[in-house]
Amino acid sequence: MSKDATIGRIAPSEITPRRLFDNRRAILRAGAAGLAYAPLGLGGIGSALAAAGGDGTKLTAARSALSTMERPTTYADATSYNNFYEFGTDKADPARYAHTLKIRPWTVSVEGEVNRPKVFDIDELLRLAPLEERIYRLRCVEGWSMVIPWVGYSFAEIIRRVEPRGNAKFVEFTTLADARQMPGLSSEVLQWPYVEGLRIDEASHRLTLLALGVYGETLPRQNGAPVRIVVPWKYGFKSAKSIVRIRFVEQQPITSWNRTAPYEYGFYSNVNPEVDHPRWSQARERRIGEDGFLQNRRKTLMFNGYGAEVAALYGGMDLRRQF
């Protein structure tokens, strides 16, 4: 595995203020001095581009050792170049239209094959477990990637509290589908609601993150406010945004992308440079924010560089067939 596949060992420290991510010099300075948290206003390039935004509540989190050492994408890029088909299929649509998403009140119903089903209020989720800052690579199936400082905790914290039964083999994530708030629902590009799923051992893995924030603040709407899942070794579409229901089930869930184009999107969708999409190669990726569309194309890494952590989940599987 190449060097940039390494998961960094960063000493726990306070969360990085958002604007530091947009300023290379500040990052270098902060790296040398140790990051100090300073409350910052909503000014700057980032918030101007991120019109849809969230409520911008600052979150305090400890930096996780599971973070990559790679330089994060700027806040401006990560909040203005998005896929969130409920708001349209253009990359600029979510930042343009997601302001209509109502993020309070919000509940997530956790149900199915569990001993303790529970409806979690979003404010309860924000306090459920210590928040961590996890800087993860995100690789979209379309061939681009970003490095995003998420704030949240392992989804395992939820699993533990609801006590899955022995026959719970998969976890299904269903996201909000409300045509009054989401103009993209008038399009038939996908069948709504957007549904994703994981095998229960994948969902239980410590890298699988329940994300409540990004860049030190609550999630902007275009990034999946108020709560989403992040599965960094899989293509980005597995990381469902704006989740309202989580169901523990016995059968493999029927996911939106698998149902729409089964030959293109499998259930697993692990990042795999050796298995091409039927219409394009998956061998390389374009890191958003790096110059040149054809130059500097990075090699895509198996499991998006998280193989040392997750390869064991797939022992004995033919990843060409079970893509």
Ligand SMILES: Nc1nc2c(c(=O)[nH]1)N[C@H]1C(S)=C(S)[C@@H](COP(=O)(O)O)O[C@H]1N2
């Ligand atoms: N509900 C919902 N979740 C979604 C999507 C979507 O269209 N709807 N798009 C996915 C895709 S294709 C990607 S690449 C990531 C992008 O997350 P980001 O915008 O926070 O980078 O969200 C994923 N989650």
Ligand SMILES: [Mo]
């Ligand atoms: Mo994606």
